[in-house]
Amino acid sequence: MTFIQFALNNVKRNTRAYVSYFLSCMFAVTVFFMYAVVIFHPSIREYEFHNVVQSGIIASQVMIYGFSFIFVLYSTGTFVKSRKKEYGLLTTLGIKKSQLNRLLILENTMIGLAAILAGIAVGALLTKLFLMVFSAILGIGDILPFHLSLRAIGLTIILFFVMFELNTLAVVWTLRTNSIMEVFRGSTKSNRKPTFSWFISVFALAAVLYAYYLAYTADITTIGARMFPILAFIIPGTYFLFTQLSIATTSIFKKNKFFLYRNLNLLTISDLAFKLKENARILFIVTILSAVAFTSSGVLFNLFRSVEAETVRFVPQAVSLISNENANLEDFKKTIENVEAQFQDKFIPYESMLASTIPAEMESNSPNWDTTPIMIYSYSDYQKMMDLKDEEKLRHPKFSEAILLSQDLVNRFTAKVPDSLTIKVGQTNTDLAIHREASPLSSSISTNVQLIVSDKRYEQFIQAADASSVRYNYVMHIPNAFDYATETEDVLNRVNTEIAYADSQADFYLMMRQTMSYLFFFGIFISVLFFLAAGSILYFRMYQDIDKDLKHYYSLYRIGLTSKEMKKIAGKQLALLFFLPFSVAAIHAGFAFKALQNILVSNVLLPSIFVYLLYFAVHFINFIIIRNIYTTKLNKVM
Amino acid sequence: MPILTAANLTKIYGSKRGIHHEALHQFHLSVDKGEFLGIMGPSGSGKTTLLNLLSTIDTPTSGAVTINQTTVTNLTKNKLATFRRKETGFIFQDYNLLETLTVGENIMLPLTLNKWKVKEMTKRLKLVTEQLGIEDITEKRIFEVSGGQLQRAAIARAIIHDPTIIYADEPTGNLDSKASRQVMESLQFLNQEKKTTTIMVTHDPFAASFCGRVIFIKDGRMFNEIHKGDNRQRFFQDILNVQSLLGGNMDDFHSIRFK
Numbered sequence: 070m071t072f073i074q075f076a077l078n079n080v081k082r083n084t085r086a087y088v089s090y091f092l093s094c095m096f097a098v099t100v101f102f103m104y105a106v107v108i109f110h111p112s113i114r115e116y117e118f119h120n121v122v123q124s125g126i127i128a129s130q131v132m133i134y135g136f137s138f139i140f141v142l143y144s145t146g147t148f149v150k151s152r153k154k155e156y157g158l159l160t161t162l163g164i165k166k167s168q169l170n171r172l173l174i175l176e177n178t179m180i181g182l183a184a185i186l187a188g189i190a191v192g193a194l195l196t197k198l199f200l201m202v203f204s205a206i207l208g209i210g211d212i213l214p215f216h217l218s219l220r221a222i223g224l225t226i227i228l229f230f231v232m233f234e235l236n237t238l239a240v241v242w243t244l245r246t247n248s249i250m251e252v253f254r255g256s257t258k259s260n261r262k263p264t265f266s267w268f269i270s271v272f273a274l275a276a277v278l279y280a281y282y283l284a285y286t287a288d289i290t291t292i293g294a295r296m297f298p299i300l301a302f303i304i305p306g307t308y309f310l311f312t313q314l315s316i317a318t319t320s321i322f323k324k325n326k327f328f329l330y331r332n333l334n335l336l337t338i339s340d341l342a343f344k345l346k347e348n349a350r351i352l353f354i355v356t357i358l359s360a361v362a363f364t365s366s367g368v369l370f371n372l373f374r375s376v377e378a379e380t381v382r383f384v385p386q387a388v389s390l391i392s393n394e395n396a397n398l399e400d401f402k403k404t405i406e407n408v409e410a411q412f413q414d415k416f417i418p419y420e421s422m423l424a425s426t427i428p429a430e431m432e433s434n435s436p437n438w439d440t441t442p443i444m445i446y447s448y449s450d451y452q453k454m455m456d457l458k459d460e461e462k463l464r465h466p467k468f469s470e471a472i473l474l475s476q477d478l479v480n481r482f483t484a485k486v487p488d489s490l491t492i493k494v495g496q497t498n499t500d501l502a503i504h505r506e507a508s509p510l511s512s513s514i515s516t517n518v519q520l521i522v523s524d525k526r527y528e529q530f531i532q533a534a535d536a537s538s539v540r541y542n543y544v545m546h547i548p549n550a551f552d553y554a555t556e557t558e559d560v561l562n563r564v565n566t567e568i569a570y571a572d573s574q575a576d577f578y579l580m581m582r583q584t585m586s587y588l589f590f591f592g593i594f595i596s597v598l599f600f601l602a603a604g605s606i607l608y609f610r611m612y613q614d615i616d617k618d619l620k621h622y623y624s625l626y627r628i629g630l631t632s633k634e635m636k637k638i639a640g641k642q643l644a645l646l647f648f649l650p651f652s653v654a655a656i657h658a659g660f661a662f663k664a665l666q667n668i669l670v671s672n673v674l675l676p677s678i679f680v681y682l683l684y685f686a687v688h689f690i691n692f693i694i695i696r697n698i699y700t701t702k703l704n705k706v707m
Numbered sequence: 708m709p710i711l712t713a714a715n716l717t718k719i720y721g722s723k724r725g726i727h728h729e730a731l732h733q734f735h736l737s738v739d740k741g742e743f744l745g746i747m748g749p750s751g752s753g754k755t756t757l758l759n760l761l762s763t764i765d766t767p768t769s770g771a772v773t774i775n776q777t778t779v780t781n782l783t784k785n786k787l788a789t790f791r792r793k794e795t796g797f798i799f800q801d802y803n804l805l806e807t808l809t810v811g812e813n814i815m816l817p818l819t820l821n822k823w824k825v826k827e828m829t830k831r832l833k834l835v836t837e838q839l840g841i842e843d844i845t846e847k848r849i850f851e852v853s854g855g856q857l858q859r860a861a862i863a864r865a866i867i868h869d870p871t872i873i874y875a876d877e878p879t880g881n882l883d884s885k886a887s888r889q890v891m892e893s894l895q896f897l898n899q900e901k902k903t904t905t906i907m908v909t910h911d912p913f914a915a916s917f918c919g920r921v922i923f924i925k926d927g928r929m930f931n932e933i934h935k936g937d938n939r940q941r942f943f944q945d946i947l948n949v950q951s952l953l954g955g956n957m958d959d960f961h962s963i964r965f966k
């Protein structure tokens with residue numbers, strides 16, 4: 070028998086351990102490859118994403134590779150651990166260290182290569198399936214046609230081949246440092262009593278609560294700065310929550326003898342304490358993966374749904390056409406007529422009006438407000454513009470007053486307005502008392518700050534201003550504007566920019582929706598991948614443990630535990646291992662949704678609940694399947 | 708009066724490839740109340756198979772086992788499990804103690820399953836551990852104590868609920884001679900003082916010499932049966948004689964098998 074034959078036979082005989090190891094490796098490849106297929110897709114690569122989004126996409130890929138690495142390393146670890154006895158035996162039979170190393174490297178390379186090929190095949194299949202389901206359910210149309218790029222395949226093969234080889238070397242290296250005796254003892258000595266530290270438990274809880282607090286109170290001005298601290302608290306917090314606090318909790322249960330010795334509690338709780346300790350890292354990874362899945366799909370689903378509301382928030386008026394500096398009134402009026410004619414041709418209902426406005430500048434001692442360009446409107450024009458949208462009006466400003474309008478969002482980022490400002494129109498300066506309000510008007514190309522003054526004051530300004538500097542603002546209101554977005558954009562695109570500057574909800578809306586649907590696609594895609602990963606990790610874990618569990622339950626069977634009781638214990642433990650990370654992840658995501666709510670105008674509650682329910686349904690089905698596999702195996706013991 | 712009778716017990720193991728193996732062939736046995744019965748035989752002769760059938764852990768291919776007038780071979784799996792936890796106690800070569808529990812919790816396990824009151828449980832625990840001289844290790848964990856102590860803990864667990872019959876499969880198989888003696892003396896004490904019926908499989912003639920009667924099996928059939936007179940040394944000699952008559956490898960590697 071040659072050495073290669075020996076290695077091959079070895080793989081054939083240890084099927085259970087190999088299958089589980091192979092599947093977990095394959096799975097890691099599948100996830101990475103699916104993502105690679107999408108980001109190397111021609112239409113994604115050519116799409117011009119915002120820089121932030123672009124780096125986000127790459128960051129996700131790096132993250133997936135990182136997680137895969139940890140997962141594969143972990144799988145290799147358990148795989149080798151479960152076979153340490155065999156290595157010990159080979160060593161005592163006189164296999165040379167170099168031969169054993171060669172055996173390990175050969176084995177792992179074979180499994181790695183097979184996993185890469187199978188992973189790519191499964192990944193291609195699943196991507197196709199995902200694209201089909203995605204466009205079918207959301208009706209966004211064919212967002213991406215199916216396409217496998219060679220770059221995705223190449224990258225996957227190279228990166229994972231390197232990963233598997235590094236992994237094997239790491240394993241060979243750790244085996245070398247262990248003495249043969251340790252190798253021989255294998256995985257039997259793991260059953261130390263679960264211990265914990267109160268200090269770390271309390272710290273973990275505090276870290277998580279603090280992160281929750283940061284998310285809960287975040288708003289649009291602070292969320293950017295808080296993002297990193299939140300992650301920095303929540304991730305280690307969650308880790309110690311599982312490694313420490315979970316054991317602390319079961320220890321408290323154990324202290325209460327009256328509870329502990331009742332019926333099955335003794336078995337359930339003691340087992341659970343061990344399972345929690347052994348699986349703490351797994352539970353942590355699963356929680357983070359699920360939390361990422363919930364958060365990204367929830368946030369992006371909400372963003373996707375809030376496009377209309379956000380459009381209205383950023384562009385309050387359906388259409389506004391502002392005459393250009395050099396354009397004369399005649400040309401401008403012609404343009405308006407033209408636009409109106411086209412709207413009528415397309416049967417788009419609208420109401421409109423023409424306002425006049427004076428561009429001016431403010432002066433102030435406060436440097437934030439000095440030389441700020443503004444547009445001045447008379448109160449009666451303002452009134453008409455509000456009437457058009459059927460919106461409530463602010464009270465009439467006194468002669469000595471002005472209302473400063475700027476976008477709600479801008480207000481939060483800019484310095485407080487001084488009580489009075491100097492308005493410079495033409496050559497005259499006028500001091501006015503200022504009240505600041507959120508703007509119900511779209512911003513124009515020159516400024517996003519408007520000033521409303523009394524009609525009398527406006528008259529005065531008109532006199533002072535250079536006659537040619539007075540501008541006109543043609544404002545439209547379109548009921549159900551979003552239904553006519555494409556047509557509206559079409560019409561406005563034809564407006565001569567020499568004459569008028571057009572600003573519309575349609576333009577903003579279409580751009581937002583385009584970006585959002587790609588982002589949404591990515592969000593859901595990553596979520597599904599991560600969620601799948603989380604579920605499978607749980608599955609592999611169960612699969613790896615099952616021999617040990619079977620032995621355990623056989624012991625219990627012999628002293629008279631009924632199969633019903635066994636199923637009850639196993640079911641409870643499995644349920645906890647499944648739903649504990651799910652619940653923690655759901656709470657984490659809940660606070661992320663709260664932060665999102667603080668940023669958005671539209672209500673995120675219902676979409677978030679929808680996302681939760683969807684995940685819960687999938688997770689629950691997953692749980693039922695795995696529980697059934699598990700209990701069928703248990704039944705074989707009896 | 709027999710407390711346990713086995714009639715026509717046959718066990719055929721079938722493998723997936725259709726190879727059948729008859730481990731026990733039309734076996735008859737009757738055990739009296741308060742008896743201490745030993746079962747001996749070469750490795751692979753069917754001792755564990757027989758004990759598993761008698762103790763309801765496994766079901767026979769044909770034949771019947773009756774314990775205390777109940778034909779247990781007719782009971783459902785669930786009924787059997789509850790029967791086992793109430794009426795029987797088990798001692799195994801591998802101790803069959805759970806690593807996740809302390810020694811004391813392991814011993815109390817049958818009581819928690821039988822829904823005893825906590826006060827009663829701790830009282831019982833104190834009693835049996837004192838009887839077996841392991842009262843100091845109840846708070847310890849399984850991997851912290853020696854094999855002899857573990858086996859006595861297993862005995863404590865087997866008797867804590869006052870079972871009708873105790874079954875022991877190679878209870879001294881993993882122990883040195885000093886620990887073996889302690890364990891056998893404990894079993895003998897229980898049998899003599901408490902009149903607990905005990906059925907024990909062993910390949911160790913010294914352990915077997917504590918029994919009142921020893922049956923020998925070979926290839927799944929009864930081979931011989933000897934009774935202890937009033938001299939234990941004589942009995943020990945007799946056992947050795949039958950063993951040499953039987954031949955075969957008496958050393959047994961015990962392993963758990965799943966069906």
Ligand SMILES: Nc1ncnc2c1ncn2[C@@H]1O[C@H](COP(=O)(O)OP(=O)(O)O)[C@@H](O)[C@H]1O
Pocket residue numbers: 720721728729730748749750751752753754755756757959964965966
């Ligand atoms: N679960 C099983 N499946 C198949 N064959 C078995 C099984 N258990 C025992 N045997 C076979 O039945 C015979 C008797 O086994 P066993 O009762 O364990 O013997 P002993 O305990 O006397 O050493 C052996 O030949 C053994 O290989």
Ligand SMILES: [Mg+2]
Pocket residue numbers: 754755756959961
């Ligand atoms: Mg045996």
